[in-house]
Amino acid sequence: MTFKALQPLALLAALLFSGFALANGGEIAPQAGNPTEMVWQAAQQGVEGYTTSQSEFHPQLINSYDLQMLDWRNDWLSYGLFAALFGMIVVFIAFTVVNGPSKLSKGFSGKMVNRWSKADVAIHWLGAIPCMLLILSGLVLLSGKVLIEPALGTGAFAGMASAAKLIHDYMAIPFMIGWLLMSVKWAKNQIPAKYDLDWFMVVGGYINFGPFKGKHPHSGFANAGEKMWFWTLVLFGAVLSVTGTILLFPNLVEPSRALSLTVLLVHAGAAIVICAFAIVHIFMTTVLSEGAMECMVSGYCDENWAIQHHDLWYDEIKANGTLKYMEK
Incomplete structure (x- = not known):
């Protein structure tokens, strides 16, 4: 169908829309030019018409609130999650190259001390694996339209987005369960203490140069x-769980369109914080702290690692008789 053939339809639409607007008190100043442009301009200006729909913003073709929220999502949050993931990775790679890992000053003792129960290890991975899958799939869903599709093309991105949507939906519940169990079970060991200030003053002893x-x-x-990572996870994990539940099961609360968009933005903002802290946590346990990863693999840590990094805890279990070594 040619453009000329569409002109009568566009003119009819313009007349109808103008009539609706006038019936509701709106005014459209007569303008010369393409009738389609007149309709589009009126819609952008928020001129209201008449409809039998009772939904929110029902008399408006274009809701400026929606556009503002989507601008925040596309212009800020999509880049924020990308920066939180890849930016923190770049920062820690650079730091590792300059500083190197934190070595055990007395080397490995060969004696493995029980630190986490099998249940604790299971809970950790129940939350950790879904968390990483949610971050990666969330990156595709939040940042893909802006950062991935222009690079890979619409076809490739469409396949990625479909897979990311399924992963994100199915990993949400396991993450919530893991988050809840960790929050309840581990909180007793995460209470701030006075000596924590000294830990921050020397950056935990992970710096290999200077004072x-x-x-x-x-x-x-x-x-x-x-402790800082734990309470960040507790707080922002709660935000992710509540907002994620609303997005995953919208019929539970029947949110308005405005609330749905607000929930989406809050969810994305909390995800950015969790992502940044998660990258720090992963690098600390796998690269920067020699011997740390073993804790969440077997539940045991080397005795020298316990003495160097958690001396007060080691002294406590040694004094009260709960020190337990791995059987060879």
Whole structure:
């Protein structure tokens, strides 16, 4: 169908829309030019018409509130999640190259001390694996339209987005369960203490140069950095769980369109914070702290690692008789 053939239809639409607007008190100033442009301009200006629909914003073709919220999503949050993931990775790679890992000053003892129960290890991975899958799939869903589709093309992105949507939906519940169990079960060991300030003053003893080199601050079962990560996870995990439930099961609360968009933005903002902290946590346990990863693989840690990084906890279990070594 040619453009000329469409002109009568566009003119009819313009007349009808103008009539609707006038019936509701709206005014459209007569303008010369393409009738289609007149309709589009009126819609952009928020001129209201008449409809039998009772939904929110029913008399408006274009809702400026929606556009503002989508602009925030596309211009800020989509780049924020991308920066939180890849930006933190770049920062820690650079830091590792300059600083190097934090080595055990006395080397490995060969004696493995029980630190986490099998249930704790299972709970950790119940939350950790879905968390990473949610971050990656969320990156595709939140940032893909802006950052991935222009690079890979619409066809490739469409396949990625479909897979990401399924992963995100199915991993949400396991993450919530893991988050809830960790929050309840581990909170008792995450209470801030006075010596946590000393831990921050020397950056946990992970700096290998200058006045910080060789510093090993006191720490209980959890050091100050772990406590900060835990309470961040508790708080923003709660935000993710509540907003995620609303997005996953909209019929439970029957949110308005405005509430749905607000929930989406809050969900994305909380995801950015969790993503940044998760990258720090992963690098600390796998690269920066020698011997740390073993804790969440077997539940045991090397005795020298326990003494160097969690001396107060080690002294406590040694004194009360709960020190338990791995059987060979």
